[in-house]
Amino acid sequence: MPEIKPETRSMIERLIAYDTTSRNSNLELIHFIANHLADLGVESELVHSEDKRKANLYATLGPQDRSGIALSGHTDVVPVDGQDWSQDPWTVSERDGLLFGRGTSDMKSFVALCLAYAPDFLEHVNEIPIHLCFTYDEEIGCVGVGPLLDHLAQKEVRPRCAIIGEPTGMQVVNAHKGRLGFTCHVRGHECHSSLAPQGVNAVQYAARLINRLVEIGRIKAEEGPFDHDYDVPFTTVHVGTIQGGTAVNIVPKDCSFEFEFRCLPGDDPRVLFNDLKGFAESDLEPEMKAIAAETGIVFEQGATFAGLDTPEDHEVVTLTKALAEANSTTKVAFGTEAGQIAERDIPAVVCGPGHIAQAHKPDEFISLEQLVKGEVFMKRLVKRLGAPLQAH
Structure with missing residues (x-):
């Protein structure tokens, strides 16, 4: 049976426990993430919704004076109302190499991987900083990412490129509708x-x-x-x-x-x-x-x-293919925040653990095998942080 490191498993369990259905506030989860990063010496910036009930989080791990790689994911999930769950959707359970819970596939597991590997990023970062972008209200129309992008547009330094960790089975998606x-x-x-x-x-x-x-x-x-x-x-x-x-x-x-x-x-x-x-x-x-x-x-x-159409030969595509050990790219019909991010001159791709087929369903799950692949992706990224971005 594949195994993931305890920090990854623990972080998935913590994040799933927050009911961040889009109709609810995500602030409790966001403050947990901000406190986790603060314990590592990383300051977070919160970009709130107009009613202050929700917030995006932005944080840079490593040099603050240069552009790096954004790892981006949304914190909200779809409702469980009316669905026939066989266990508590807000408590992670394991069966036959699968982790069950609302958001395990879409897409709190990717957020958990980013946080579990934050200490490794900080230890090895040299040339390339990691920017963490965690948003609200993606599930109701990619609403929250807009204010975050407005905030980034006012900054002297912003991400050079972005990897959005929606569930793609660790395939590299460079275009979507x-x-x-x-x-x-x-x-x-x-x-x-x-x-x-x-x-x-x-x-x-x-x-x-x-x-x-x-x-x-x-x-x-x-x-x-x-x-x-x-x-x-x-x-x-x-x-x-x-x-x-x-x-x-x-x-x-x-x-x-x-x-x-x-x-x-x-x-x-x-x-x-x-x-x-x-x-x-x-x-x-x-x-x-x-x-x-x-x-x-x-x-x-x-x-x-917005749709996404990042050229096959762009550096973010080449980098992500190397991190995922993928020989090709693919295109999908479902949408993500990547299109809006790319529209704001931050070239983007989509690549993350899990499969969209498991998203939004009762007994949503992610396989341990996919999480292991996600961890390998993060380990390769850790090794890349000491070299200039174009040298891949």
Whole structure:
């Protein structure tokens, strides 16, 4: 059975014990990390949310006057509500070489590895500092990383590159899709269903918008652009929820639905959204308002994150491949904070222990084998800290 060092196991257990579901505060966990680093002589900077209930943490291990490698991960997890867990999700349990608990795969184990190896980083750091970036509210749309990046933009020294430790099975991901999400609110005009032509049926107008989205998605699937390095090689359009109406004999006044575009890097989702918005404004709303002036269609932007497309020959890709002993890179459809980080001129890749297939599920787990690979990655990084970054 593979074994990990006690410090790694202990840190995973400590982090999982904090219920940092995105609806909750993460401050208790962040203060624990800050205190852990303070015990090592490392000062942390906290970047709080507007309501002060949550915070990002940024810390530099090693020389403060030069740019180094950021190790980045989010501290929030998805809810366990309604899931059939066979054990306490906030207590790590081991079975058959697997560690179970909410966040073991996505992605507190990577954060734990960073903290468990912090003493090693400090002992060996010479040329290259390590920057630790731990964020809030990634799971609800990569919300927290924005204020952290704003904070870093004001600093004289910021990371030269970043490795985001989302679960990739220790494969090196240099590209992923971006997401643009919306909620559409359709306001109709209510009346008795026997007088349906005198009303404005919000559900039916929502259906026409959804049909338009289906058509946009069909065109993308048939005409591209395509990138066959992805498992789904084209931009996708998806409608996930819909609510509307009160009774079958009432023309519904309100209907809302949520939809998203998952776009290949370089395929602008705003073009697709403008198609839908133009259809709503030029075709649907004039019909609706001809019957009742108070009707209309409103789009509310929701969770959004940028795509990632770091060149194969960039130094952060080459470095991460060496640390992971990977001969190639891969591309994924799920999103991470890496896209936003790269947009702010900090080139980024995604590489971490665990598998996305285990994330967000009941009895989420990570294998000890993956954690051993994560430890090997960190040990190789420790050895790199005494040499200039480009010498790899």
